[in-house]
Amino acid sequence: MNIPGNLRYTTSHEWVRVEADGSLTIGVTDHAQEALGDVVFLELPDAGRAVAAGEAIAVIESVKAASDIYAPVAGEIIGSNQEAVDAPEAVNADAYATWLFKLKPANAADVDALLDAAGYEAAIG
Amino acid sequence: MPQHTPLHAAHVAAGARMVDFAGWDMPVNYGSQIEEHHAVRRDAGMFDVSHMLALDLAGAGSKSFLRGLIANDVAKLVEPGKALYSCMLTPEGGVIDDLIVYYLSDTTWRIVVNAGTADKDVAWMQARLAEGGFDAALTVRRDLAMIAVQGPNARAKTWSALPGSEAASAGLKPFQAAAWGDFFIARTGYTGEDGFELTLPADQAAATWSALVAAGVKPCGLGARDTLRLEAGMALYGNDMDESISPLDAGLAWTVDFSDASRDFVGKAALLAKPASRQVLGLVLEDKGVLRAHQAVFTAQGEGETTSGTFSPTLEKAIAMARLPLGVAVGEQVEVDIRGKRLKARVVKASFVRKGQALI
Secondary structure (H helix, E strand, O other), rough: OOOOOOOOOOHHHHHHOOOOOOEOOOOOOOOHHHHHOOOOEEEEEOOOOOOOOOOOOEEEEEOEEEEEEEOOOOOEEEEEEEEHHOOHHHHHOOOOOOOOEEEEEEEEHHHOEEOOOOHHHHOOO | OEEEEOOOHHHHHHEEEEEEOEEEEEEEEOHHHHHHHHHHHHOOOOEEEOOOOEEEOOOOHHHHHHHHHHOHHHOOOOOOOEEEEEEEOOOOOOEEEEEEEEEEEEEEEEEOOOOHHHHHHHHHHHHHHHOOOOOOEEEEEOEEEEEEOOOOOOOHHHHHHHOOOOHHHHHOOOHHHHHHHEEEEEEOOOOOOOEEEEEEEEHHHHHHHHHHHHOEEOOHHHHHHHHHHHHHHOEEEOOOEEOOOOOOOOOOOHHHOOOOOOOOOOHHHHHHHOOOEEEEEEEEEOOOOOOOOOEEEEEEOOOEEEEEEEEEEOOOOOEEEEEEOOOOOOOEEEEEEEOEEEEEEEEEEEOEEEEEEOOO
């Protein structure tokens, strides 16, 4: 199971990287891409959108099914990955290199409540 | 506990992603569903379809029983081994199941039904047999495995994997089958490509599967099976029809045979009393997104609904089968509700890809 130790996770299978400036980079986990199968479509949030923790803000569709992607914490969207929208199969090729959106958290401490790698591994075990 | 086919261990050993399908633990893919899909369109792939149920029907009354049981007419089968696709209907004209009947002789027939409906199908058939007092007996063949080998190179690779099988099967026309030792080889399938469906003793399934892998046939899961059948415009029981809908409204009028006015069959009166009120057509999404089942379709003639939808790996576009109001024509533009947004789609015939070629 590929679960990098330097990232934080949600039980809804998002990974979160805390950047030096405090912003968050977010994608879906390797476990999620494997469960979804071949990803063919992404609908990502626009920059400037205010989001609540746990709000469904993006959609990932594989050949098999559509799934929601949730905001791990409250904040404001500050960017989304257009390259991934144009080539969604990148999520299957490398789920951790393929970020989906960036978020400026309303409260930096909220990130501490997310799972660490061991916690996520336990959650999907 | 989900049931296992005779090939279950082979799937698990190959690293397949397993899912529950109609009570069976089945492979959905062995890695990439899209690669498996392309293997069938371009070369050869195979599916474990042992969850489907083979039935043998034998006895002097078999033919008259079948003529009354199903909506297509087995009387048109005269060549040994010829297959017929048909719906089996309720008295109200709903679809109990879609099935294939193989004519072996006037007194021996092979029937293949869907996994999810197998129990109710057998119960229904036994009840009709008893009710009509037919001289015919139905035997459930859970001792058999089924492997569908599909693709432009499927027949040649089957022959190379199973020495001696070519002589028995090279002369088969589409929708025809022949016995080969303990095997039953049918030139049928559910992908829109050429190929065989092999029915064989369960204890020979694993060795046959391995021989086919060695001959270059790619194992494919139910995921690819669904995208292939949808591209080919083939209906899936439970999605595109069920007991709540008449075959005339489900795009299956071509499988209902009214030509012999003297023949009665279960559901006939109901179908005659209620002509088609909808038609089944294809949709190709012109905006970005993926069509799925049960999305509302808005047309100039009123509302319709998708019954199956997916991303088509061959066309690299979203496609769907949809039940639409009568009067909607091929070429028209319609709108589909996807998560609250109305996206543009084009109406096409409900057959998108056959024999590797795009039809739209």
